[in-house]
Amino acid sequence: MATKELNVEEKLRALYDLQLIDSRIDEIRNVRGELPLEVEDLEDEVTGLSTRLEKLKTDLDSIEEQIKVKKVAIEEHKEAIKKYTAQQKEVRNNREFNSLTKEVEFQELEIQLAEKHIREMKASIEHKKEVIAESKERLEAKSSHLKHKKSELDAIMSETEKEENFLCQKSEEFQGQIEERLLSAYKRIRGSVRNGLAVVSIERGASAGSFFTIPPQTQMEIASRKKIITDEHSGRILVDTALAEEEKEKMEQLFAKI
Secondary structure, eight states: OOOOOOOHHHHHHHHHHHHHHHHHHHHHHHHHTTHHHHHHHHHHHHHHHHHHHHHHHHHHHHHHHHHHHHHHHHHHHHHHHHHHHHHHTTOSSHHHHHHHHHHHHHHHHHHHHHHHHHHHHHHHHHHHHHHHHHHHHHHHHHHHHHHHHHHHHHHHHHHHHHHHHHHHHHHHHHHHHSOHHHHHHHHHHHHHSTTOOOEEEEETTEETTOOOBOOHHHHHHHHHTSSOOBOTTTOOEEEOHHHHHHHHHHHHHHHHTO
């Protein structure tokens, strides 16, 4: 089904209606502000801290396992010392005795080295336990903050989601009434101005939000609604005050139904 060809006045009304709807959507999204991004960042932080905590716990288990291995090795070295010491009592010459003495000394050195490693690993465990405690504290704080922010966002979403969905649907409907060239211009202007206002009315002889006076002849042309006129300073599409008031009233009735 072909779109009905609108005359200039109808195009201006459709554009201004679309602007009012899109501005209302902007207001809703501004209420949410940075909250969705904050929640996303906090979720990433919580995930990162949880992963780090799990790795620290795994490292801790690994070190404790290594200590057990070292303790078993120490017992084995002690058993070897007992064996070599007993054998020294049965040797027949100095060469065998010296050889066994060297074995005993080697086992004693291995015990000393293992004990040194155990001390180092125990110190590492204490350090990791401190880091784990700090990480747990940070994770709890971040998780609590995330819960609060998510609750805040959910509350805003539950209040505004229905209205936003309705308005987005209406925005699409009004966009469908406007020819592609004009709609592209509207979107381009909207994207280039800070407040998203692409269509504005004349207020006190100037375009809304501007201090630049519009010449009386141009104001008459705008009021005649015979062609699309843009503000030479801001590039915004201009509509007369009467049309703007009529469309605002119509849109307020539409918004009241939500």
